[in-house]
Amino acid sequence: MSNRPERRGGADAGPSQRQLRVAEEIRHALSAVLIRGDVRDPELAEARVTVTEVRASPDLKHMTVFVSRLGKTADKPLLDALKRSQPWLRTQVAKAVRLRVAPELHFQPDTALDHAMHIDALMRRPEVARDLGVGTRAAGTSPEAEKDDDAS
Incomplete structure (x- = not known):
């Protein structure tokens, strides 16, 4: 018999407190990197990108990042630039947020x-x-x- 409290709700219970906390830290770290503007991709350097939300997978290995472009939905060129810069952004996030595994970042437009x-x-x-x-x-x-x- 385990002393661990039983998790209620199952798969549809929503994100855990840890998922929410880590996702918010990732959002802050990504926002800081994008605000500094020291990205190498010219499309990202000129864009005003807002990270509106980050959702973490239960194992914290994947983060879905919702972005918009200064009050507008992110367009395809911006999403392509973010995907190209994903490895570098992932490294920057790993430096800012101490996790066992640097999460993979998946970018989606915030609609x-x-x-x-x-x-x-x-x-x-x-x-x-x-x-x-x-x-x-x-x-x-x-x-x-x-x-x-x-x-x-």
């Missing part, structure tokens, strides 16, 4: 901003505003305030 803008555009459509009752009230007033005004 959260695009998704949020799409949802915002949908919410502003006249038929959605009508269904939600948003367009009928003056800005900053609540339905209760309107009832009070109607009663006087």
Whole structure:
């Protein structure tokens, strides 16, 4: 019998506290390297890259790095430049974050901003505003305030 606490939830339980902590350290280390701008690839040297999120695999050997380009989704040339620079970036991360194994970095575009803008555009459509009752009230007033005004 083991004194180790049993892990609950299984595969769908989400990342462990250690995965989250290491991923955040990797995000900070990568951001610092990219901000310094001492990368050799001209595409990366000129780009303003934002590391928005890093997700760690359970064994911490693989990190999925979500990037965007100054408020926009990362395009193919930027992702290609990051993939070309991956071995050097991996070395820089290994120097900054002490881990048993330097993780492999897998770069993905962060589409959260695009998704949020799409949802915002949908919410502003006249038929959605009508269904939600948003367009009928003056800005900053609540339905209760309107009832009070109607009663006087």
